[in-house]
Amino acid sequence: MTNVGLLGDVSVGKTSILRLFVRYLNKGDIENVEGGRKCTVVKTDFSGEATIPGGDKENKLNEKETKTIHPNRLVFREDDTNKAHTIFAPGGDRKRAVVKMGIITISRIATQVIAVFSCDRELDEQFEFFNDVRFFPDKIYVAINKIDLLEGDRDGKLDEMQEKINKFFEKRKIGINEYFYTCGETIDNFEEVEKFNNHVAEMILKITTTH
Ligand SMILES: Nc1nc2c(ncn2[C@@H]2O[C@H](COP(=O)(O)OP(=O)(O)OP(=O)(O)O)[C@@H](O)[C@H]2O)c(=O)[nH]1
Ligand SMILES: [Mg+2]
Secondary structure, eight states: OOEEEEEOSTTSSHHHHHHHHHHHHHHTGGGGSTTOOOEEEEEEEOTTEEEOTTOBGGGTBTTOOEEESSOEEEEEEETTTOOEEEEEEOOSOTTSHHHHHHHHHHHHHOSEEEEEEETTSOHHHHHHHHHTOOOOOSEEEEEEEOGGGOOSOHHHHHHHHHHHHHHHHHHTTOEEEEEEEOOOSOOTTOTTHHHHHHHHHHHHHHHHHOO
């Protein structure tokens, strides 16, 4: 049984990643990805998701329709071993006390952490989120999400991002097990969408089944 926490700054795509994974489980696509196997949804809870009337102007996230107040949660079971795993995705808006409480709670419960970063914003801004998280395992996983928004020399930019992320966590004596490049949405005009959607499913399966 593994408890995984998806942690990261506001709007990096934590809830999208969790919802996408639920779709892979429900549709059975989970069997067809790398390392795939039959799994079943035991329970989902997305009730902590609040709609933002007219977009979130306060946070300049006008396109965003919902934000996470209370942590989202998925419990699923591996069919062959009968092992159950829980994935938590708290909100990222740590300036709201109730959201911050969720982040701290999940960071204590989680035995595995996926730090989620987005390609559409400066990393320095996104690092600030992690300064508030007090409980961390010695080694974590990193998802670089919204890969579809990375234009130009993708490999070069990803190397640069990884180097910065390594440095940031090294200072806090936190190691990185592995990086995953992900797309948490079904983006119509992104040619490689299936490959990077699959990475979401492969990431969560790998982390839950190797611990
Ligand atoms: N282009 C692109 N957009 C994405 C991707 N993943 C998520 N999004 C979009 O990013 C926005 C924020 O996604 P959420 O999943 O709500 O982000 P979050 O990290 O859960 O946000 P909070 O819980 O409020 O901190 C939404 O508009 C998503 O559709 C991606 O891989 N590519
Ligand atoms: Mg969310």
